[in-house]
Amino acid sequence: MIKPRLCLCSGATVPQDHPLLAGREVLALDAVGDDPSVHIRLQDVAHVFLQQLSPRLTDLIEIAAYVYAADCAVRRGQEWTADHSVEAWGRDFHFVIPVRDSVFWNRPDVQEELRTALSFLSDDQYGFTFCHLTKDRPLQQYIELGKLKDWPFCGIERVVMFSGGLDSLAGALDSAASGKNIVLVSHRPVASQSRRQRRLFRLLKEKAPGRMVHVPVWINKAVAYGREHTQRTRSFLYAALGTVVAESIGAKGVRFFENGIVSLNLPIAGEVVRARASRTTHPIALEKFTRLYSLITERNFVVDNPYLFKTKQDVVRIIAERSGQELIPYTCSCAHAFFQPGTQWHCGSCSQCIDRRVAILHNGMGEFDPATDYQSDVFTGPRRSGADKNIAVNYVRHAAELKQRTEEQIATGYNSELSRAVRFTPKRAEAAAQLIKMVKRHAAAVCGVLEDQLKLNATALVTKGLEPTSMLAVVCGQERFEASSKRFCNRMLGILSRGLPVAFQKETPANEVRVQEVADALLKAADEELVREFPFVRWSSSLAKPDWSVEALNLFVELKYPRQKSDVLRVTEGIAADITKYGDTSTYTLFVVYDPHHVILDEAQFSAPVVARSNMQMGFVR
Amino acid sequence: MGHTRLGRIPKTRKWSEIVALLSETGKLPAEDVARISRRALEATETGLDLAADDPGVRYAFFLLTQVALASREDDWSSRLSTLGISLPADATVFDLTAEVQGAIDDHLLSHGPRTDIGEIAQQAVGEALAATAGGQTPSMFLGGAENLQDALRGFSTKAGFAHLGQKFFGQLLSRYLNFFLSRATADAVGRGRIAQLGDLNSFNDALVRHCEQSAHIVRDFCGEWYSKTEFQEGIDLQNASRFVAVALEKLQAEMRQQGAEQ
Numbered sequence: 001m002i003k004p005r006l007c008l009c010s011g012a013t014v015p016q017d018h019p020l021l022a023g024r025e026v027l028a029l030d031a032v033g034d035d036p037s038v039h040i041r042l043q044d045v046a047h048v049f050l051q052q053l054s055p056r057l058t059d060l061i062e063i064a065a066y067v068y069a070a071d072c073a074v075r076r077g078q079e080w081t082a083d084h085s086v087e088a089w090g091r092d093f094h095f096v097i098p099v100r101d102s103v104f105w106n107r108p109d110v111q112e113e114l115r116t117a118l119s120f121l122s123d124d125q126y127g128f129t130f131c132h133l134t135k136d137r138p139l140q141q142y143i144e145l146g147k148l149k150d151w152p153f154c155g156i157e158r159v160v161m162f163s164g165g166l167d168s169l170a171g172a173l174d175s176a177a178s179g180k181n182i183v184l185v186s187h188r189p190v191a192s193q194s195r196r197q198r199r200l201f202r203l204l205k206e207k208a209p210g211r212m213v214h215v216p217v218w219i220n221k222a223v224a225y226g227r228e229h230t231q232r233t234r235s236f237l238y239a240a241l242g243t244v245v246a247e248s249i250g251a252k253g254v255r256f257f258e259n260g261i262v263s264l265n266l267p268i269a270g271e272v273v274r275a276r277a278s279r280t281t282h283p284i285a286l287e288k289f290t291r292l293y294s295l296i297t298e299r300n301f302v303v304d305n306p307y308l309f310k311t312k313q314d315v316v317r318i319i320a321e322r323s324g325q326e327l328i329p330y331t332c333s334c335a336h337a338f339f340q341p342g343t344q345w346h347c348g349s350c351s352q353c354i355d356r357r358v359a360i361l362h363n364g365m366g367e368f369d370p371a372t373d374y375q376s377d378v379f380t381g382p383r384r385s386g387a388d389k390n391i392a393v394n395y396v397r398h399a400a401e402l403k404q405r406t407e408e409q410i411a412t413g414y415n416s417e418l419s420r421a422v423r424f425t426p427k428r429a430e431a432a433a434q435l436i437k438m439v440k441r442h443a444a445a446v447c448g449v450l451e452d453q454l455k456l457n458a459t460a461l462v463t464k465g466l467e468p469t470s471m472l473a474v475v476c477g478q479e480r481f482e483a484s485s486k487r488f489c490n491r492m493l494g495i496l497s498r499g500l501p502v503a504f505q506k507e508t509p510a511n512e513v514r515v516q517e518v519a520d521a522l523l524k525a526a527d528e529e530l531v532r533e534f535p536f537v538r539w540s541s542s543l544a545k546p547d548w549s550v551e552a553l554n555l556f557v558e559l560k561y562p563r564q565k566s567d568v569l570r571v572t573e574g575i576a577a578d579i580t581k582y583g584d585t586s587t588y589t590l591f592v593v594y595d596p597h598h599v600i601l602d603e604a605q606f607s608a609p610v611v612a613r614s615n616m617q618m619g620f621v622r
Numbered sequence: 623m624g625h626t627r628l629g630r631i632p633k634t635r636k637w638s639e640i641v642a643l644l645s646e647t648g649k650l651p652a653e654d655v656a657r658i659s660r661r662a663l664e665a666t667e668t669g670l671d672l673a674a675d676d677p678g679v680r681y682a683f684f685l686l687t688q689v690a691l692a693s694r695e696d697d698w699s700s701r702l703s704t705l706g707i708s709l710p711a712d713a714t715v716f717d718l719t720a721e722v723q724g725a726i727d728d729h730l731l732s733h734g735p736r737t738d739i740g741e742i743a744q745q746a747v748g749e750a751l752a753a754t755a756g757g758q759t760p761s762m763f764l765g766g767a768e769n770l771q772d773a774l775r776g777f778s779t780k781a782g783f784a785h786l787g788q789k790f791f792g793q794l795l796s797r798y799l800n801f802f803l804s805r806a807t808a809d810a811v812g813r814g815r816i817a818q819l820g821d822l823n824s825f826n827d828a829l830v831r832h833c834e835q836s837a838h839i840v841r842d843f844c845g846e847w848y849s850k851t852e853f854q855e856g857i858d859l860q861n862a863s864r865f866v867a868v869a870l871e872k873l874q875a876e877m878r879q880q881g882a883e884q
Contacts (some may be wrong), residue, residue, distance in 0.1 A: 082668045086668075270797065272628070278626070352624065357741065412762075429763045
């Protein structure tokens with residue numbers, strides 16, 4: 001169990017004997033001061049913003065920042081409890097936060113919306129004690145004023161959350177196409193804006209017929225607090241910042257642009273339960289944000305996502321339709337932020353990189369997403385054992401499964417996830433059917449791109465030239481022939497191990513031919529596709545033939561029978577000759593050694609010359 | 623912004639043995655599912671023991687009984703509304719399952735905490751209802767409240783609820799085991815028994831089949847308990863919870879026996 005935390009924020013204290021301290025570890029957090037635990041900075045903000053920022057909205061920024069900092073600070077999934085059968089996943093936080101509008105924040109309905117929104121996002125339990133802030137804190141610390149004295153427009157439809165990925169680029173292009181003015185709020189983890197990001201916004205601005213304002217926000221936590229990477233409450237902070245900007249210009253709400261596959265985030269494996277799949281823009285999360293921010297702003301404030309029924313492939317098509325292809329190289333989709341300041345922006349291993357690459361290639365737009373921007377090729381690059389490999393395996397398996405399943409089967413197997421996604425939709429069955437159609441489109445696109453990649457890499461795959469840990473090699477079975485041969489061999493060995501001792505219970509076979517005759521009968525009874533003494537193999541000027549072969553598997557089988565100790569040398573020489581004769585062919589060779597009298601004392605030593613070869617195997621039957 | 627967190631299996635001897643079992647050559651894992659699932663159950667049985675006390679598991683099963691019972695009533699909408707389930711006039715099977723999921727979510731807001739096993743039980747209820755009621759209607763997305771009630775009424779009898787109960791416990795068990803096993807099976811793809819992705823899919827399918835078949839042991843037990851308890855004292859959250867504990871014990875014993883026979 002993860003120890004519950006008491007988060008004392010903005011210098012708050014509680015007496016030593018306070019009940020809140022019972023069983024809780026204290027985590028002190030501050031967003032201001034000389035050594036803040038979380039850094040927030042809204043940049044290029046109009047001067048009028050400061051006047052419009054109400055105490056309640058300032059509270060919101062701080063509350064969201066503290067929740068985010070605590071989320072980052074407390075690790076989960078590091079241990080197992082209940083005799084290693086329960087993963088320590090959910091956490092328990094209680095925050096004590098001094099606020100400017102304590103009457104509002106202590107309202108039961110506000111606390112309820114706050115708690116349920118956060119619990120849904122992160123699977124944690126939340127409690128809040130809001131006390132009155134006695135000494136106000138400098139607001140300017142969060143704000144960097146830009147050149148604008150006033151916002152150039154008021155009362156716009158939505159503030160657009162602009163993450164700098166493909167989905168938000170499509171959303172910005174879509175929004176700008178109407179000719180209306182738009183405000184983008186973007187988030188990044190570092191203070192400096194990279195050349196690439198600046199160029200993306202500049203190019204975007206050139207494409208927009210109306211005016212466009214960009215408010216970059218950088219949020220990060222002090223290194224000492226940044227241990228947990230799941231950060232499920234980040235979208236709460238992000239939406240809070242969007243709400244603050246929206247409120248300052250009288251916008252009707254905040255708009256995320258996120259494809260439905262990611263919003264829904266169906267579990268790709270059995271282990272992905274609850275918020276192990278992020279719910280950043282899940283319809284329930286957005287509904288809860290809407291309720292909470294409507295209470296805060298005291299008006300109908302909407303947080304929505306118009307791309308809920310679109311796949312990533314649809315999103316990339318929108319970018320093309322809006323003639324935004326040349327902006328694609330300046331977007332970043334990678335989950336690993338540490339790549340972003342470097343020359344390559346994509347790791348190529350995470351699910352976001354896979355999603356991006358699939359969507360781009362599905363639309364035939366690879367030229368706008370250079371492979372050199374990936375540290376490792378999504379399909380053919382090496383993958384480390386563990387999460388990198390598992391994400392590729394699960395991603396493809398999930399897509400293949402969705403493609404095969406009927407719509408009804410998807411509605412049955414993912415019933416709870418689909419039900420939640422449409423909970424606040426008036427016509428739920430219709431919406432669910434639409435979501436399933438989207439999921440099927442996504443699955444078909446993933447499988448289609450994989451087929452294309454398979455064709456492109458067919459030669460390498462057949463000749464085992466692909467990196468063995470790569471996505472293609474693993475999921476498409478580069479080792480298939482070898483594995484099939486090996487599996488076939490193991491089945492053969494199993495049949496012979498069970499059958500030969502019984503067959504020769506009352507008889508000691510006179511010679512190798514006799515053993516082979518009985519073995520042949522046993523194998524044919526088991527319906528094995530073996531052909532006896534075929535084919536002829538030419539070696540130098542002589543011809544040789546294996547005891548059995550399986551053409552489909554390119555497999556040769558040799559059976560040896562050392563009846564007594566003196567036969568061991570003969571058998572060894574026979575095997576040496578077979579290694580020479582078959583070693584240069586492209587076949588897989590199995591040596592079966594029937595040794596009922598244990599005349600071979602050291603199996604490892606005896607089989608060493610055979611097993612040293614990757615295309616040969618030896619098994620002993622006794 | 624979407625992210626999926628994949629974890630590790632517990633670092634225990636039992637799990638090391640299961641990993642070795644998956645990595646070794648031999649039968650396809652789908653052909654050896656009884657042995658693999660028994661070993662996984664041995665490694666995680668404390669978690670399943672705790673499931674009987676989990677508010678999510680208990681309420682999920684209780685709601686299953688109540689939905690079945692409601693379908694017997696002339697005014698079934700009223701009975702359902704007391705459970706927080708509100709159906710439109712043209713309700714479909716999906717509308718019903720969505721309402722059931724919402725009712726469980728709402729219940730756990732005040733009667734939580736939410737847990738992984740609770741979530742798995744919620745998924746199992748969704749699948750059990752969707753698979754059984756869905757099979758009685760032309761489509762999960764079409765219909766009307768009366769058709770829906772007709773579709774469910776068949777599961778409100780002793781025999782009908784036995785079927786529903788078997789599906790629920792089979793799903794609960796297979797999803798529970800795969801919560802752990804999927805961490806090991808994905809990593810094993812490409813080596814040993816799981817040579818290709820298809821082998822993994824076959825194993826997952828075999829696991830579901832095996833667990834649903836194993837849950838046959840609680841089939842009649844479910845039906846008899848449901849019928850008798852409703853007749854004698856009425857099913858409530860307390861007696862439903864006690865039943866879940868006993869049913870899970872029976873199911874675990876069956877799995878142990880089946881795996882041992884391999």
